[in-house]
Amino acid sequence: MKYFFCVVLICSAFFLQAQQVFKQTISISELEQDTCIVTEHPFTSLVVYDSHNLNVSEITLIVDDELFVPNIDHHITSDKVWSEQLFLQSQSYSVCISSGIPQSFSIDALFAPEIDSSISYSFLKSQDCEKPPYISQDIWRSGLPEPNYTRIFTETHNIIIHHSAGSNTDTNYTTTIRNIYIYHTQSHGWSDIGYNYIIAQNGAIYAGRDPGTYPQDLVQGAHFSGANTNTLGICMLGNYELAPVPQIAYDALVSLVSWKCAKDSLQPHITSPHPLNQHLPVIAGHSDGGPTLCPGAHLYELLPILRADVADNLVLCGHTITTDIEEVQAHTHCSHLCGNQLIVVYSIDGKKVFEGTFKKMPHSFLQAQLYVIVRVE
Numbered sequence: 035m036k037y038f039f040c041v042v043l044i045c046s047a048f049f050l051q052a053q054q055v056f057k058q059t060i061s062i063s064e065l066e067q068d069t070c071i072v073t074e075h076p077f078t079s080l081v082v083y084d085s086h087n088l089n090v091s092e093i094t095l096i097v098d099d100e101l102f103v104p105n106i107d108h109h110i111t112s113d114k115v116w117s118e119q120l121f122l123q124s125q126s127y128s129v130c131i132s133s134g135i136p137q138s139f140s141i142d143a144l145f146a147p148e149i150d151s152s153i154s155y156s157f158l159k160s161q162d163c164e165k166p167p168y169i170s171q172d173i174w175r176s177g178l179p180e181p182n183y184t185r186i187f188t189e190t191h192n193i194i195i196h197h198s199a200g201s202n203t204d205t206n207y208t209t210t211i212r213n214i215y216i217y218h219t220q221s222h223g224w225s226d227i228g229y230n231y232i233i234a235q236n237g238a239i240y241a242g243r244d245p246g247t248y249p250q251d252l253v254q255g256a257h258f259s260g261a262n263t264n265t266l267g268i269c270m271l272g273n274y275e276l277a278p279v280p281q282i283a284y285d286a287l288v289s290l291v292s293w294k295c296a297k298d299s300l301q302p303h304i305t306s307p308h309p310l311n312q313h314l315p316v317i318a319g320h321s322d323g324g325p326t327l328c329p330g331a332h333l334y335e336l337l338p339i340l341r342a343d344v345a346d347n348l349v350l351c352g353h354t355i356t357t358d359i360e361e362v363q364a365h366t367h368c369s370h371l372c373g374n375q376l377i378v379v380y381s382i383d384g385k386k387v388f389e390g391t392f393k394k395m396p397h398s399f400l401q402a403q404l405y406v407i408v409r410v411e
């Protein structure tokens with residue numbers, strides 16, 4: 035493929051700390067030829083966006099001979115369409131864009147300089163409902179601009195599980211989280227990273243949104259379609275549409291959610307109404323609140339097991355587990371309109387007991403003392 039260098043306007047570059055540029059915005063107008071852009075400053079991740087109906091998957095980017103075809107991001111904002119963030123293996127100064135895109139769009143070239151990656155963290159599986167250790171912002175955010183805003187705090191009614199939709203093979207977790215932080219704060223203009231906690235594929239738990247002097251789990255995040263009151267957001271690094279969740283990362287999630295449920299007396303098997311879903315499970319996936327693939331099929335299918343494992347831990351810690359069969363039945367009483375939709379039903383101990391269309395589900399499931407989870411595909 036032949037590339038031509040051309041003059042492209044770099045319309046803004048944000049200098050938030052001396053000598054470091056965290057965002058360079060590149061404006062692209064209708065491309066008639068393949069184009070390479072050399073940036074003045076280095077970048078470590080990219081995101082494509084525009085204010086109108088941009089089909090990001092028609093865009094091909096090449097950085098250091100690696101080809102990227104971005105997917106649309108599940109974080110939808112009211113005024114823009116965003117691609118998923120594209121993470122680079124090392125910093126770069128050049129991005130090439132294939133021609134044939136019949137409209138203008140923008141690219142944010144984001145920079146999160148690497149820090150010493152020898153952060154030690156050893157997750158030990160436990161069933162004691164104790165708070166698992168996590169890597170603080172002071173460590174992973176080192177050298178990046180600190181957030182400065184008035185925090186909002188919220189009581190948790192629903193724990194929302196996300197995936198980052200990022201790489202399943204990248205092991206430079208701290209750098210990935212630094213890039214996500216730069217994306218959320220610089221491109222989206224959010225006050226801070228959106229999630230309360232982030233769990234890497236090696237089981238390392240990172241503190242997310244900076245709570246200042248208050249508890250980490252009570253600061254209100256920005257992760258649940260603009261309806262974050264009474265939620266806590268946990269993001270699992272990786273794309274769980276494409277791959278299963280690593281066992282150690284799942285164990286870390288069980289530990290973190292068990293601690294939170296024990297601390298706040300949250301019941302893992304019931305629902306708690308939320309503006310996005312009147313029957314939102316206390317432990318929910320992002321997709322329980324709206325149309326998104328997040329947290330990915332592999333992680334979503336683990337949620338009944340997660341609830342069962344958390345319930346087991348809570349029992350060991352002396353808590354009593356309740357189920358709200360009426361809530362569950364209301365949730366499963368789909369109208370005849372959804373009779374042909376695919377559902378998956380789980381027993382209270384997390385075992386899959388039925389998969390098929392709603393109208394073929396044995397009626398006894400609705401009557402029995404089962405906890406029934408329905409996934410409408």
Ligand SMILES: [Zn+2]
Nearest residue numbers: 196197320328
């Ligand atoms: Zn999500």
